[in-house]
Amino acid sequence: MAKLKLALYWAAACGGCDVAVLDVNEKILDIAAIADIVLWPIAMDFKYSDVEAVEDGSIDVCLFNGAIRNSENEHIAKLLRQKSKIMVAFGSCAMMGGIPGLANFTTRESILERVFIETPSTDNPDCILPQTQVSVPEGVLTLPEFYDRVRALGDVVKVEYYVPGCPPAPEQIWNVVEAIASGNLPPAGSVVGASEKTVCDECKRRKEEKKIKQFYRPYQIIPDPDRCLLEQGIICLGSVTRGGCGVRCPNTNMPCRGCYGPAPNIVEQGAKIISALGSIIDSNDPEEVARIIDGIVDPAGTFYRFGLPTSLLRRARV
Numbered sequence: 581m582a583k584l585k586l587a588l589y590w591a592a593a594c595g596g597c598d599v600a601v602l603d604v605n606e607k608i609l610d611i612a613a614i615a616d617i618v619l620w621p622i623a624m625d626f627k628y629s630d631v632e633a634v635e636d637g638s639i640d641v642c643l644f645n646g647a648i649r650n651s652e653n654e655h656i657a658k659l660l661r662q663k664s665k666i667m668v669a670f671g672s673c674a675m676m677g678g679i680p681g682l683a684n685f686t687t688r689e690s691i692l693e694r695v696f697i698e699t700p701s702t703d704n705p706d707c708i709l710p711q712t713q714v715s716v717p718e719g720v721l722t723l724p725e726f727y728d729r730v731r732a733l734g735d736v737v738k739v740e741y742y743v744p745g746c747p748p749a750p751e752q753i754w755n756v757v758e759a760i761a762s763g764n765l766p767p768a769g770s771v772v773g774a775s776e777k778t779v780c781d782e783c784k785r786r787k788e789e790k791k792i793k794q795f796y797r798p799y800q801i802i803p804d805p806d807r808c809l810l811e812q813g814i815i816c817l818g819s820v821t822r823g824g825c826g827v828r829c830p831n832t833n834m835p836c837r838g839c840y841g842p843a844p845n846i847v848e849q850g851a852k853i854i855s856a857l858g859s860i861i862d863s864n865d866p867e868e869v870a871r872i873i874d875g876i877v878d879p880a881g882t883f884y885r886f887g888l889p890t891s892l893l894r895r896a897r898v
Contacts, residue, residue: 584640584761586611587619588670589660591646591653592680592730597671598622598645600747607754614761615641619660631656634663641760643670643743647680647889648731651712652724661737666760672746672839674733677889679746681730682881684888684895688728732890741765743773746839746886749825771841774824778843779836780816782823785809791862795875798834809835810860815882819843820852839886848892850883 590598618639619626642664648654661667672678692709714721733739743756752773759765787808796813803809809816809830816835822843829836842849863869884891
């Protein structure tokens with residue numbers, strides 16, 4: 581059988597998804613045995629012209645990581661869609677907007693002003709902001725347009741499969757590549773490289789009765805390593821998050837942050853955890869309830885850390 585032609589691309593993301601591909605360790609040799617990597621900018625030098633020269637539909641699979649933050653991200657997403665038979669939203673940012681999607685709580689103007697004018701280390705007395713085109717003696721310099729809203733990959737191009745995770749678990753990456761190579765894939769539109777259970781279902785911590793008198797951030801207490809983190813007041817999104825990650829965070833005494841996205845049959849991950857927390861606060865006294873809720877630091881960032889752009893909210897009204 582001919583080897584797969586595989587492309588990997590990095591848009592608005594931290595680079596962790598690319599590192600995760602390398603974290604498959606010796607399995608990278610197995611990937612090389614079944615696939616020729618025809619595009620991987622983090623590992624090999626490619627120019628726009630190289631991608632444009634690729635024949636349409638000749639790339640078997642494109643693993644696209646990162647959200648759509650600017651016009652370059654969108655242009656490359658559409659270009660790779662044109663060149664690829666299967667488009668995979670690889671990682672939380674491509675699938676749901678991810679951490680970059682938290683920018684949807686503010687505006688493009690506010691972000692540029694903060695970064696290029698207000699930061700203490702910035703010396704910009706003329707308040708010059710980046711422009712998409714600037715003429716200099718050598719010609720016209722261009723920059724991508726910085727969008728007002730972060731979008732997921734599926735908002736700009738058709739996506740066949742979604743691989744969640746920040747980053748995806750290395751062992752799941754190999755399973756996904758092997759499934760693609762063998763043709764053993766679920767219907768288009770499916771989430772792959774994950775499970776149909778919640779992180780909570782797969783967590784081995786002891787679960788008893790959830791009654792919360794106070795919420796803690798992880799650094800504020802030393803949690804019992806065997807007991808459910810949420811029962812100890814640490815906000816864990818395991819009950820509303822799709823499993824398959826190996827319960828990596830709770831196994832190291834850190835709460836699930838929700839990077840595998842909403843569990844099956846959950847439409848709105850953030851609203852679901854808000855509902856769950858509301859049901860376990862151990863008080864009927866309005867003042868005490870308010871005090872307990874005030875202990876949740878950055879609720880919007882906690883409940884929508886990875887999925888604001890694909891949530892029902894999409895972005896804050898600002």
